[in-house]
Amino acid sequence: MPGLPLIEVRPYRASDLDGVIDLFQRAVRETASADYNEAQIAAWSQADRDEWELARLSRPTWVGLVDGELAGFADLEKNGLIDMMFVDPIHQRKSVATSLLARIEAEAEVLGLTTLHTYSSVTGRPFFEYCGFTMLLARAVVVRQQRFVQFVMEKVLDL
Ligand SMILES: CC(C)(COP(=O)(O)OP(=O)(O)OC[C@H]1O[C@@H](n2cnc3c(N)ncnc32)[C@H](O)[C@@H]1OP(=O)(O)O)[C@@H](O)C(=O)NCCC(=O)NCCS
Numbered sequence: 115m116p117g118l119p120l121i122e123v124r125p126y127r128a129s130d131l132d133g134v135i136d137l138f139q140r141a142v143r144e145t146a147s148a149d150y151n152e153a154q155i156a157a158w159s160q161a162d163r164d165e166w167e168l169a170r171l172s173r174p175t176w177v178g179l180v181d182g183e184l185a186g187f188a189d190l191e192k193n194g195l196i197d198m199m200f201v202d203p204i205h206q207r208k209s210v211a212t213s214l215l216a217r218i219e220a221e222a223e224v225l226g227l228t229t230l231h232t233y234s235s236v237t238g239r240p241f242f243e244y245c246g247f248t249m250l251l252a253r254a255v256v257v258r259q260q261r262f263v264q265f266v267m268e269k270v271l272d273l
Pocket of ligand 1: 141142145146186197198199200201202205206207208209210211212213232233234235236237238239240241242244245
């Protein structure tokens with residue numbers, strides 16, 4: 115149908131590193147900034163390139179492309195934790211995150227996982243609820259001296 119973006123999900127490549135860091139920082143500074151103050155955004159948006167390089171390659175990570183351009187990324191740890199789910203501010207609400215989650219769920223099935231969980235931001239919570247996650251608890255975490263509320267959320271997968 116004309117007008118609908120073409121969303122593709124593919125495995126992360128080492129050459130995606132700078133693109134995903136830039137996307138992460140813009141998602142925090144432009145999208146999540148609606149829910150956090152300036153000091154929190156400054157603390158959250160810091161990214162050490164060497165640490166990111168190792169982390170991205172240490173677990174399955176996927177990127178979402180809209181019409182061939184990097185538009186989002188997400189990962190899955192062996193224990194079912196989704197640590198990262200970020201979408202470019204210019205591609206919000208186009209189902210990029212939903213497409214990434216569908217890929218994660220397919221991988222979870224291969225791994226024999228029965229549940230997925232995430233430590234969601236305030237900004238991410240409506241998305242995860244929309245996708246069938248329930249909130250188990252809200253807790254406070256401190257990151258670079260800033261206090262954040264984090265929602266521990268879980269989705270039981272259909273077997
Ligand atoms: C959360 C995030 C990943 C969602 O990405 P997205 O690609 O825009 O999400 P989708 O388009 O797949 O959204 C699917 C549904 O989730 C819900 N949803 C998503 N974002 C929402 C928002 N800001 N407010 C209310 N509901 C929202 C809606 O029901 C949406 O369906 P609709 O657009 O048809 O109404 C993105 O907003 C983001 O990167 N946020 C900043 C970073 C962040 O906080 N990430 C989570 C870290 S744990």
